Amino acid sequence: xxxxxxNKLLQYGLVxxxxxxxxxxxxxxxxxxxxxxxxxxxxxxLTTEERQEVMSRHGLDQPVHKQFIxxxxxxxxxxxxxxxxxxxxxxxxIWERLPWTLLLTGSALVLSSIIGxxxxxxxxxxxxxxxxxxxxxxxxFLDSMPSFWLGMILVALFGARLRWFPVFGxxxxxxxxxxxxxxxxxxxxxxxxxxxxxxxxxxGLFLIIRYSTLETLGEQYITVARAKGLxxxxxxxxxxxxxxxxxxxxxxxxxxxxxxxxxxxxxxVFAWPGLGRLMFEAVMQRDYPVLQxxxxxxxxxxxxxxxxxxxxxxxxxxxxxxxxxx
Amino acid sequence: xxxxxxxxxIMKNKTGRIGIILLAxxxxxxxxxxxxxxxxxxxxxxxxxxxxxxxxxxxxxxxxQDIISEMIWGTRISLSIGIIAAAIAIILGTAIGILxxxxxxxxxTILMRFVDVVLVIPFLPLMILLAAYLGPQLxxxxxxxxxxxxxxxxxxxxxxxxxxxxxxxxxxxxSLGGTDFKIMxxxxxxxxxxIALAQFIRAVSTxxxxxxxxxxxxxxxxxxxxxxTVLYYAQTRGAFLTGAWVxxxxxxxxxxxxxxxxxxxxxYTLEEILNPRxxxxxPHHRVxxxxxxxxxxxx
Numbered sequence: 001x002x003x004x005x006x007n008k009l010l011q012y013g014l015v016x017x018x019x020x021x022x023x024x025x026x027x028x029x030x031x032x033x034x035x036x037x038x039x040x041x042x043x044x045x046l047t048t049e050e051r052q053e054v055m056s057r058h059g060l061d062q063p064v065h066k067q068f069i070x071x072x073x074x075x076x077x078x079x080x081x082x083x084x085x086x087x088x089x090x091x092x093x094i095w096e097r098l099p100w101t102l103l104l105t106g107s108a109l110v111l112s113s114i115i116g117x118x119x120x121x122x123x124x125x126x127x128x129x130x131x132x133x134x135x136x137x138x139x140x141f142l143d144s145m146p147s148f149w150l151g152m153i154l155v156a157l158f159g160a161r162l163r164w165f166p167v168f169g170x171x172x173x174x175x176x177x178x179x180x181x182x183x184x185x186x187x188x189x190x191x192x193x194x195x196x197x198x199x200x201x202x203x204g205l206f207l208i209i210r211y212s213t214l215e216t217l218g219e220q221y222i223t224v225a226r227a228k229g230l231x232x233x234x235x236x237x238x239x240x241x242x243x244x245x246x247x248x249x250x251x252x253x254x255x256x257x258x259x260x261x262x263x264x265x266x267x268x269v270f271a272w273p274g275l276g277r278l279m280f281e282a283v284m285q286r287d288y289p290v291l292q293x294x295x296x297x298x299x300x301x302x303x304x305x306x307x308x309x310x311x312x313x314x315x316x317x318x319x320x321x322x323x324x325x326x
Numbered sequence: 327x328x329x330x331x332x333x334x335x336i337m338k339n340k341t342g343r344i345g346i347i348l349l350a351x352x353x354x355x356x357x358x359x360x361x362x363x364x365x366x367x368x369x370x371x372x373x374x375x376x377x378x379x380x381x382x383x384x385x386x387x388x389x390x391q392d393i394i395s396e397m398i399w400g401t402r403i404s405l406s407i408g409i410i411a412a413a414i415a416i417i418l419g420t421a422i423g424i425l426x427x428x429x430x431x432x433x434x435t436i437l438m439r440f441v442d443v444v445l446v447i448p449f450l451p452l453m454i455l456l457a458a459y460l461g462p463q464l465x466x467x468x469x470x471x472x473x474x475x476x477x478x479x480x481x482x483x484x485x486x487x488x489x490x491x492x493x494x495x496x497x498x499x500x501s502l503g504g505t506d507f508k509i510m511x512x513x514x515x516x517x518x519x520x521i522a523l524a525q526f527i528r529a530v531s532t533x534x535x536x537x538x539x540x541x542x543x544x545x546x547x548x549x550x551x552x553x554x555t556v557l558y559y560a561q562t563r564g565a566f567l568t569g570a571w572v573x574x575x576x577x578x579x580x581x582x583x584x585x586x587x588x589x590x591x592x593x594y595t596l597e598e599i600l601n602p603r604x605x606x607x608x609p610h611h612r613v614x615x616x617x618x619x620x621x622x623x624x625x
Contacts, residue, residue, distance in 0.1 A: 010439075011439065011442050011443055011446065012446070014439075014443045015443050015446045015447055018443065018447065019447065022452070022455070026455070026456075026459050027459070030459050030460075037459070140587070140590075141583070141587070144531070144535075144583050144584075144586040144587040144590060145579065145582075145583045145586075146535060146538045146539065146542070146554070146557075146579060146582050146583070147539075148539065148542050148557070148561075149538075149557060149575070149578075149579035149582065149583075150579075152557070152560075152561065152566040152571070152575050152579070153566075153571070153575065153576070153579065155566055155567070156566045156567070156571040156575065159567070160566065160567045160568070160571075167567060264450055264451065264454065264539075264543070265450075265539050265542055265543065268542070268543060268561075269561065279451060279454055280543050280544075282458075283454060283458045283543060283544060283545065284544060286458070288458075288459075291454075291455055291458055292455065294451065295448075295451045295452065295454075295455045298448050298451045299447060299448055299451070302446060302447075302448050303446065306446060
């Protein structure tokens, strides 16, 4: 058990370290002015004193290892840098955006796992029949689509043509809704991006749960349960589903972290004010401090998600629990 | 198994047949793009925002370039990026997988630890970061995607090496005093080639999806327009909010989807043929059970 957590800690520590090293070294190694690569293109508009301030802030006049220590120290204090483009600290910008991404990704994950858990086993149960083959083909097709393109098509159909949903943003501009009206407004805006993200997330979950159900159905203890004369319903719920869900949980947790990062393109299509859209804006404006900080926060989210998966998995699978205890 | 034998076996499988036929169509279009495309996709050949007509089957874009010519030439760009970047990834993955599986012990521990670490790093954000710093040249994009997609294949190839290294002919070569390098190149490498080929085909589909995402975010090379780049311009000009989405947004996305599908179906079928154990779960049912590939696809 101790060894398991030691390994995991080492793994996540290394991921974090690599992220930090990438962020630290990219602006310093690239050809061009490190000042501009550290502070963004807008550094050109700064006065000499302000430039001097940027220099000393990053310790650019000091040896590299000292610079790295300065960098770590600033991060340790929750200082993610300063965006000269927006003229505010990067951490403020990130905290503004993070809840929107969590809302979108969180609801997409809940929705897609509910649907995957219901339809995956159903399809496996009806293996080879029309509904199974049909849903398989549909999900394989969905799995091959670029997610942003699916979003564009949905906007074109349900936003621009049918006008059922707003086409961009998370709130109606200048509407100043309060209370319930504000919530309804956000949900209305959430519908299309949520549908897109859910569709692309379901595909993987569905296919994996369907497959693991099929595998479980072939196990000997299922044959035994049948031979004992257990009612079919009991076999499904008590013996098949519990085991079939395990890979589903792994995939669910894995996607948790990285749905956060995968929303980049979908948020861009819908102008959803989350971290992904922020990353796109930062690329467009060459706002490097924001770009770096977003990458780091997303990585931290992924690490947290993986960690939660490690914690939860033994609860779902007694076998892992037993192994861990030995 | 010879390449010809593999092709035959794939064609026997229904899923594989669909994949191969689609592949043939795509490769044909990529090779004969100069003869198939009616116009130069980088030339302004008509008034902008034209609807489809006899002379411009998919109309024209915001600066008057012929969209169907963009699609046909885009096949060549998207496909070359996919193939070259996947080749880089598989060469790296095979080398690391062989070293890891052959030497085992501490080298294996270190390399596989590294694989675990690489798999956790959020993929698309890192690529966006690198592409933003490196600049949108075609070679940069190919290299960035290539060196960030080797980890999954490396793990698959390592597990194959673990079983090959115990086979009689490898043991014989070792007891005859063959050097490690010679054994790895002459005996292990040919053994993992088929699996590496299957991984390569699947990697192409992953790369094409990733490239389209990067291009869509404006990180594609403007002098080598891929399908993703076309979608980027369609997005920034708001084409999906007007009727133009039918001929400007729909075609590039469908082409990406079918290309990804073609490579994925072929790759999965080949994998099934090479590893019959996978078939026990039923015909083409294990097919999409691969969380690593899924992680990457979610770009």
